[in-house]
Amino acid sequence: MSFQLTHLRLAVTQFKACYDFYKDVLGFTPQGRDDSGPYVEFVAGESIILALFDRGMLAQVVHTTQQPACAAAQDSLVLCFEVPDVDAYAARVAAAGITLVNPPLDIAPWSLRVAHFRDPDGNLIEINRNL
Numbered sequence: 001m002s003f004q005l006t007h008l009r010l011a012v013t014q015f016k017a018c019y020d021f022y023k024d025v026l027g028f029t030p031q032g033r034d035d036s037g038p039y040v041e042f043v044a045g046e047s048i049i050l051a052l053f054d055r056g057m058l059a060q061v062v063h064t065t066q067q068p069a070c071a072a073a074q075d076s077l078v079l080c081f082e083v084p085d086v087d088a089y090a091a092r093v094a095a096a097g098i099t100l101v102n103p104p105l106d107i108a109p110w111s112l113r114v115a116h117f118r119d120p121d122g123n124l125i126e127i128n129r130n131l
Contacts, residue, residue: 007041008079009051010123011058017120018052025096026081044081080126089127090115106131 012018015037022028023035028042028050038054059065083089086104093115094100101116101124114128 007049011055012121075124086113
């Protein structure tokens, strides 16, 4: 049996704010659906689909509406995107009013220049390029 990853799907509570963030701040192209939800797919690279799914709707689908919506925890997911210029992209994100968790910095053991920030739902995002 073989598997192929087709999507990264984020369950979000602030659908419209996340839609605007991925479309307007990161510049991803939405595919087919509008910003009202409960689901949208974005082209996030040559072969990557990033989807947003309203967390409440997802809970209905998988029968977890009786569970807490989230729990205090360390990050369990990081979306990583390679960009041609980490500094320029981080400046674009900051200019859009997004707080950088880490400003651009070199992490020599990883051989990467990185910056980190969060989407409106708190998902951690890393932009990077090879050193």
